[in-house]
């Protein structure tokens with residue numbers, strides 16, 4: 001008789017400090033801030049959480065024009081400073097849930113620009129966090145996601161570097177080493193957030209032992225997608241799900257160890273639902 005598979009959750013998985021803080025601020029705003037309360041853009045990259053907030057009375061405004069009165073919540077990714085100014089000018093109450101670690105990137109970018117460095121932002125062009133960082137820089141700043149992106153840029157003698165919080169150390173190291181070959185001075189302020197690294201390291205470790213890996217989180221969440229990519233490289237049977245209802249029993253045939261991880265925008269209740277669904281479908285045991 002084959003024994004039931006075991007479920008193990010990665011040592012670091014799920015909601016991070018900044019997201020937890022933003023969710024708590026939104027929950028608080030739903031009952032105490034001037035109504036109507038809107039988040040400016042989805043509070044986090046997780047459609048299920050956005051729906052849950054809507055039910056709690058926190059709506060979604062794509063732009064400031066969609067929030068004519070009441071309060072707006074700035075998400076953990078942050079925004080360009082002009083957005084906060086405009087919201088205040090329009091008489092809206094601003095609840096700034098920008099993660100303090102993202103604020104640290106803003107301050108680092110401002111400092112490097114003020115000190116005369118040409119700013120390079122290592123990150124994903126067009127990502128809201130990166131847009132916010134660029135809003136704290138000047139018009140010489142450039143976004144770079146790989147060393148080849150530097151080919152199109154006229155590099156100055158003194159270059160300052162900051163990093164989107166969810167980037168990897170490897171991506172940063174590759175770009176810095178390419179810059180060192182072209183600039184006289186490269187000043188790096190490493191603004192990668194440890195929550196991301198911890199989740200990636202723990203996911204990698206678990207995926208290298210597991211027969212099947214389940215990655216829980218928004219399909220539009222960059223950090224969750226990166227976890228899924230890391231897991232797939234170590235465990236071919238990796239499935240990225242947003243909701244427990246997507247889980248299929250056939251995924252686990254013959255599996256002894258089922259690993260679970262989740263992005264920094266995935267609340268613990270969503271992980272719990274995935275664990276329960278796997279237990280129901282397979283008779284798996286969750287060793288806590």
Ligand code: SF4
Pocket residue numbers: 016017018019076077099100101102165193194195196264
């Ligand atoms: S991943 Fe890090 S920087 Fe991003 S919201 Fe979470 S704690 Fe803040």
